[in-house]
Amino acid sequence: MSNLTMGPPTTRGYFGRFGGRFVPEPVVPACRELETAFTEAWADPAFRAELDHHLRHYAGRPSPVTDCRGLGAALGVRVLVKREDLNHTGSHKINNVLGQALLARRMGKRRVVAETGAGQHGVATATACALFGLECVVYMGEVDVARQRLNVERMELLGATVVPVTSGSRTLKDAVNEALRHWVAAVDDTHYCIGSVMGPHPYPWLVREFQRVIGEEARAQCADLLDGGTPTHVIACVGGGSNAAGTFAGFADTDAELIGVEAAGGAAIGSDLVGVVHGSKSMLLQDDAGQVLEAYSVSAGLDYPGIGPEHAHLSDIGRARYPSVTDGEVIEAVRVVSRTEGLIPALESAHAFAYLLREAGRAIPRGSTVLVTLSGRGDKDMEQISDLLAQRKESQ
Amino acid sequence: MTALIDSLRETGRPILIPYVTGGVTENWMDHVHAAVHAGADAVEIGIPFSDPVIDGPVIQAASVQALERGTTPDTVLRDLASYRGAVPLVVMTYYNLVHRYGHDAFARRLADVGVTGAVLADLPIEESAEWTETADASGVATVQIAAPSTPDGRLAEVCERSRGFVYAMGVMGVTGERAVLADSACAIARRAKAVTDKPVLVGVGVSTPENAATVAEHADGVIIGAPVMRRIAEGGSVRELVGRFRVALGG
Numbered sequence: 001m002s003n004l005t006m007g008p009p010t011t012r013g014y015f016g017r018f019g020g021r022f023v024p025e026p027v028v029p030a031c032r033e034l035e036t037a038f039t040e041a042w043a044d045p046a047f048r049a050e051l052d053h054h055l056r057h058y059a060g061r062p063s064p065v066t067d068c069r070g071l072g073a074a075l076g077v078r079v080l081v082k083r084e085d086l087n088h089t090g091s092h093k094i095n096n097v098l099g100q101a102l103l104a105r106r107m108g109k110r111r112v113v114a115e116t117g118a119g120q121h122g123v124a125t126a127t128a129c130a131l132f133g134l135e136c137v138v139y140m141g142e143v144d145v146a147r148q149r150l151n152v153e154r155m156e157l158l159g160a161t162v163v164p165v166t167s168g169s170r171t172l173k174d175a176v177n178e179a180l181r182h183w184v185a186a187v188d189d190t191h192y193c194i195g196s197v198m199g200p201h202p203y204p205w206l207v208r209e210f211q212r213v214i215g216e217e218a219r220a221q222c223a224d225l226l227d228g229g230t231p232t233h234v235i236a237c238v239g240g241g242s243n244a245a246g247t248f249a250g251f252a253d254t255d256a257e258l259i260g261v262e263a264a265g266g267a268a269i270g271s272d273l274v275g276v277v278h279g280s281k282s283m284l285l286q287d288d289a290g291q292v293l294e295a296y297s298v299s300a301g302l303d304y305p306g307i308g309p310e311h312a313h314l315s316d317i318g319r320a321r322y323p324s325v326t327d328g329e330v331i332e333a334v335r336v337v338s339r340t341e342g343l344i345p346a347l348e349s350a351h352a353f354a355y356l357l358r359e360a361g362r363a364i365p366r367g368s369t370v371l372v373t374l375s376g377r378g379d380k381d382m383e384q385i386s387d388l389l390a391q392r393k394e395s396q
Numbered sequence: 397m398t399a400l401i402d403s404l405r406e407t408g409r410p411i412l413i414p415y416v417t418g419g420v421t422e423n424w425m426d427h428v429h430a431a432v433h434a435g436a437d438a439v440e441i442g443i444p445f446s447d448p449v450i451d452g453p454v455i456q457a458a459s460v461q462a463l464e465r466g467t468t469p470d471t472v473l474r475d476l477a478s479y480r481g482a483v484p485l486v487v488m489t490y491y492n493l494v495h496r497y498g499h500d501a502f503a504r505r506l507a508d509v510g511v512t513g514a515v516l517a518d519l520p521i522e523e524s525a526e527w528t529e530t531a532d533a534s535g536v537a538t539v540q541i542a543a544p545s546t547p548d549g550r551l552a553e554v555c556e557r558s559r560g561f562v563y564a565m566g567v568m569g570v571t572g573e574r575a576v577l578a579d580s581a582c583a584i585a586r587r588a589k590a591v592t593d594k595p596v597l598v599g600v601g602v603s604t605p606e607n608a609a610t611v612a613e614h615a616d617g618v619i620i621g622a623p624v625m626r627r628i629a630e631g632g633s634v635r636e637l638v639g640r641f642r643v644a645l646g647g
């Protein structure tokens with residue numbers, strides 16, 4: 001089973017050489033409890049039906065696939081876009097959070113703690129907690145609190161407590177540290193709702209399964225548009241890697257080339273170094289001594305030095321590859337996609353488009369059919385986008 | 397590997413292990429020696445890591461301070477080579493530093509500078525077999541952590557796999573002082589003692605000499621971290637502080 005590409009991990013939570021459960025002893029029992037609860041829930045038709053109900057009638061699934069003809073004509077490839085930006089709360093994060101909130105309830109937890117970078121996962125968590133009557137605490141780096149102010153206000157309006165994190169780089173990495181510390185002390189009645197395919201087993205697996213809906217829907221939608229065919233290339237941005245993992249899961253058994261796009265300042269796979277942080281063994285930006293390095297990216301959601309372990313494995317076995325794009329390429333992609341398609345992508349999602357814009361006619365040959373996951377909408381980034389575009393104009 | 401256990405057993409009184417973050421100040425080894433002079437039975441040396449998820453504010457701040465001074469595993473171990481005390485040294489750190497160094501190289505380097513035990517905070521029994529075997533070969537005891545949340549069956553396995561002693565976490569939470577001693581501190585000591593003959597030492601949340609005395613009624617001794625590091629941060633005397641814990645634990 002574990003040899004199946006994008007099947008379940010081994011019993012110890014490994015995808016090839018990567019994954020595992022590298023956490024302090026006090027939270028090991030909670031990880032095991034979660035593993036059991038998820039395994040049972042995922043095999044329980046009633047749980048699946050309830051989740052499906054919320055995904056449809058609350059989150060607005062299925063999300064459409066849009067055939068972006070203007071962009072396609074300009075690039076000489078066919079561009080199909082999976083529209084996670086249309087989900088309630090504005091990104092793919094809601095898929096995972098609805099699943100985890102139902103699991104939390106099933107396990108009898110009354111509180112949820114989460115980390116957030118861009119604030120999208122925090123907003124989605126606060127939303128699900130409001131819906132299910134769970135208490136919600138969200139840790140967010142001070143730098144991100146400043147650049148994603150709107151999302152902080154949304155979380156607070158939804159009833160969550162947002163705790164600014166002042167340690168370390170004051171971004172996503174440190175928010176995860178604080179959330180883990182909180183969880184250690186409150187594990188009895190608190191579920192840690194991790195926002196991506198990272199962390200100790202079973203999180204990378206569980207989050208990927210909750211995001212699999214992206215890829216499964218897209219697979220069927222592509223088949224409709226392509227006379228039963230599949231795209232030649234599937235592209236998604238990668239922070240921890242949840243929208244990419246969910247998307248790839250629908251296409252792992254096709255011939256499609258799978259491409260996860262990292263931010264140049266947070267390119268974990270690009271670093272080619274194996275490391276262990278936040279519960280799993282994966283690829284990790286670190287110095288010679290093994291201290292974890294801070295990532296630098298215009299996008300708060302990709303400002304993370306690690307990557308989910310399954311992506312490290314997919315890279316290892318050559319099933320997916322993980323190039324990176326620069327902040328400059330990203331802001332240009334935001335402008336182009338907005339103008340040609342009327343879609344304002346989140347800065348995170350714009351990484352996937354930036355790669356397409358750069359490589360169409362090169363690594364992605366003319367005539368290819370490309371599925372791009374638009375993981376979220378850019379509303380949250382408007383202030384930053386305006387500033388960046390203004391700066392660029394000045395320097396031209 | 398039995399070296400650590402034997403020297404701890406020989407003391408015949410409750411065991412006291414103070415913790416000092418390596419590299420926290422230029423003269424950090426003075427604090428180690430002060431702890432020894434004050435009656436420590438071993439000293440635990442923290443090798444600072446960028447993401448110390450089981451540490452509270454006091455030890456986090458010490459780690460940041462040490463890292464900003466350019467501290468690395470190598471600088472800590474180099475400084476330890478000048479250790480002149482008679483009691484054993486144990487290091488405490490996070491697994492990525494060991495992984496990056498290489499299991500074999502790290503274990504041998506520890507042995508070279510006279511370290512006889514290692515606590516890796518984020519390497520639970522499921523993940524520790526390979527490292528433990530390598531450390532065993534170099535005579536370095538891999539100490540396992542038992543927590544209040546560890547269920548009975550697993551507790552027996554944790555104790556079984558632990559080398560040197562069992563590190564029993566006194567509270568569910570990060571390192572740091574607490575206003576009152578948690579009931580869980582004595583409870584975890586009793587539960588661990590019921591399933592192992594190895595020394596059981598309670599760390600985390602043992603904040604005062606009175607706490608230490610209470611815990612020592614159930615455990616073989618205590619580990620004190622945050623009180624020591626707060627004392628260092630405040631510029632106070634480590635010798636005086638450790639001395640008071642020593643007195644509370646029967647001189």
Ligand SMILES: Cc1ncc(COP(=O)(O)O)c(C=O)c1O
Pocket residue numbers: 091092117118119120121195196197237238239240241242243244300301302346348349375376377
């Ligand atoms: C819109 C959007 N896309 C992508 C990401 C990155 O996360 P992941 O790589 O888990 O999909 C984020 C994270 O905040 C996000 O908000």
